[in-house]
Each structure stands twice: as structure tokens, then as C-alpha cells.
Amino acid sequence: MTFLSNAQKVLRQNIREYGMYIALFVIMTIFTITTEGVFISSRNISNLLNQTGYIAVLAVGMTLIIVIRHIDLSVGFLAGFLGAICAIALVFWKLPLLVVIIMVLALGIVAGLITAFPVAHLKIPSFVASLAGWLIYRGAILLATMGTGTIIIPNDTFNAIGNGYIPDFLGIENFLPGVHKLTLVLGLVGIVLFIMGEINNRRKKQAYNFEVLPMDMFILKLVFISLLVGGVTWILAGYNGISWTVVIMLIVTAIYHFVTTQTVLGRHIYAIGGNPEAAELSGINVKKIIYVVFGSMGLLTALSGILFTSRLQSATTTAGSLFEMDAIAAAYVGGVSAAGGVGKVIGSIVGALVMMSLTNGMNLMGIDISLQYIVRGAVLVAAVIFDVTTRGRGK
Numbered sequence: 001m002t003f004l005s006n007a008q009k010v011l012r013q014n015i016r017e018y019g020m021y022i023a024l025f026v027i028m029t030i031f032t033i034t035t036e037g038v039f040i041s042s043r044n045i046s047n048l049l050n051q052t053g054y055i056a057v058l059a060v061g062m063t064l065i066i067v068i069r070h071i072d073l074s075v076g077f078l079a080g081f082l083g084a085i086c087a088i089a090l091v092f093w094k095l096p097l098l099v100v101i102i103m104v105l106a107l108g109i110v111a112g113l114i115t116a117f118p119v120a121h122l123k124i125p126s127f128v129a130s131l132a133g134w135l136i137y138r139g140a141i142l143l144a145t146m147g148t149g150t151i152i153i154p155n156d157t158f159n160a161i162g163n164g165y166i167p168d169f170l171g172i173e174n175f176l177p178g179v180h181k182l183t184l185v186l187g188l189v190g191i192v193l194f195i196m197g198e199i200n201n202r203r204k205k206q207a208y209n210f211e212v213l214p215m216d217m218f219i220l221k222l223v224f225i226s227l228l229v230g231g232v233t234w235i236l237a238g239y240n241g242i243s244w245t246v247v248i249m250l251i252v253t254a255i256y257h258f259v260t261t262q263t264v265l266g267r268h269i270y271a272i273g274g275n276p277e278a279a280e281l282s283g284i285n286v287k288k289i290i291y292v293v294f295g296s297m298g299l300l301t302a303l304s305g306i307l308f309t310s311r312l313q314s315a316t317t318t319a320g321s322l323f324e325m326d327a328i329a330a331a332y333v334g335g336v337s338a339a340g341g342v343g344k345v346i347g348s349i350v351g352a353l354v355m356m357s358l359t360n361g362m363n364l365m366g367i368d369i370s371l372q373y374i375v376r377g378a379v380l381v382a383a384v385i386f387d388v389t390t391r392g393r394g395k
Helices: 002-013 015-034 042-067 075-091 097-120 126-144 156-163 181-207 215-237 244-262 264-274 276-281 286-312 323-333 345-365 369-393
Strands: 150-152 314-316
Touching (some): 042 244, 075 286, 075 323, 097 156, 097 286, 264 276, 264 286, 323 345
Antiparallel strands (some): 150 314
């Protein structure tokens, strides 16, 4: 009974954090059953993660935007426009790939800062400022692709960013044939680092007399997440291993998780989201933080545009359509509060997986696109209702 009571108590106290994981598990289980195992196959999970990449990157940036009580509607078509710039620079201007990537990322930062200016200095609502950007970048995509409509990119190195996989250079041919050994090693390393990090965080909290999970719940958490990571790693190793898209997604997640949880900048971002006036009075430069967060959003938007353009191996006039809505939905489903001040980067990644799993699973089942939109909309509404009803229970 002690174990069960501890489990119920932990679930009640951390319902916001654990709810999204439960939802993802339920969704994946349902689709695995209804598709007779096709959904959980190595090839489909690999494709699912690659499809999630560009939305997950956007969702990370959108998380910080929503945390400071703002919104950015321009990111979808900005990603499409910067992807078109990338294609033009590679195909027509013949610029080196590294130069193109740096240039596009820099343009993304500039675009984010431009959106931040009316918000930070003129006090214009971010909804209006970013809506103007939505219209401008929509027109910019049409101008950039007017001559051809679609720009095919023949650069194999660039296209490998969205379609390639890390090489398996371990060279162990006779051990587990047909399995990507390097992926297994990286998964094992990830599990070890996760366990060490959790133990270290627990010791730090105990040193300052902070509340920690009961030992049985802590061990259960370590075992469950380790098995989950190990299972996903094994599934991916059965196809082509970890893709470069997943590598980029994991790097972005790790960097932003560290910034938001371990740095002064992260504390300032959440302080502004909790109460902007109090943060200003306490000495935090709110305008500067707005510039940093929107500039970061621009950087990640450019990276998303690169990932999407690379995956398609071309730039099109429709690139970026509804990206911003998918990113916002992923953030809300991942536990970001519509009231600001609450939300985690990792949660938004899980939210992106939830939304893309719904799309992927319904496509495998052959469900009509009209019903797919209705289901995804219903999930978003449920996430917002969940936020409102659990807002006072935890962060």
C-alpha cells in the first residue's frame, strides 16, 4: 500500500509533468494495436522522429516565447522563406554549404530581433507584430520562388541533414548483424548520463533540504525512463540508426534545457513570465530578455527551415504553412501554460511527438485528413483545459 500511495501522491503533485508522457504512451499504444505493429516498427519510428525534427526545434523556441507571455505567428513562413534563401544560395549563387548555413542562421536571428523591436520598445502586442511578419514572409516566399515555383537542391551534403543517418563505424560485422551498433552505444551512454544526472540532482536537493521523490518512486522513474530510452534506441538501431535530424534535435534540446534550468538567463525568463512588473522592479532588464528570446526564436526558425528544406530536398512556395500552429500546439500539449511562466523545453519536445504521432498514426490507419484536423484540434483544446485545471498544482 505504501508504494501505491506514494505513486498516487507523486502523480497528483506532478500531474502537469507526467500527464504528457502518459498521453504519448497511450497514443502510441493505441496506434500500435490498430496498425498491427506497423506504427512501432523501426522504419516508421525513424520516419516519425525525422518528421518531428523541424517542428520540435520550433517548439523549443516557442516554449520560451509563451513562457514570457508572448506569441510569434511569423515563424512558419519565416522558416519557409529562409529555406528558400538557402536553396537559392546553394543552387544559383553557388555559395559553400557552411557559408550558406551560417548566413541563414544569422538572417534568422536578425528577423527575430526585428519582430522583438515593436514588442519591446513600442509595446505593440506580439500577436500583431508577428502577424505582420506572417504576411510579409508569406509574400517573401512567393517572391523568392516566383521564377521556378520549386527549387530542387542537388547538394548531397545538404540533403543528408534531413535524410541522412550517422555512420556505423564500429565495424563489428559478426555481432548483431543488421543492427546499427553505434546507435546502441550512444543510447547506452545517454542512459548512463541520465542516471548520473538524476542522482546528482537528488543529492543537491537533499543538501538544501528540498523535497525529493521517495526512494521507491525515484528508482521507478530511473528504470522506466531508462527502459524507454533503451527501447527507442533498439528500435532505431534496427533500421538505419539515429538520423542527423535527431542528433540536431537532441543537441538543441540539451542546450536549451541547460540554459533554462541552470543559468541566470533561464531564471530571468521564468521570472518575467511569472510577473513582468515584479521582474522589472527587481532589476531584470525585461526589454533585453524579450530581444534574447525572440532572437533565439529566429535562430531556431532558421534551423527549422534548413531541416525542412533539406528533408524535401527542395524549396517550395507552400513551405512553412501551419508550422507556427504545430509549434504552438506542441508547446501547449507539452505543458506550457497559456498564462506564462510555466513550461519546460523537454515537455515541448514530448508535445511535438504527441502531435506528430497523431498525424503519423492516423495516416497509417487511412483516416481522412478532415477528421485528422478535428482530432488534433480536440487534443489541443484538451491540453489547454488541462493547463487551466492543473495550474495551481505545480510547475
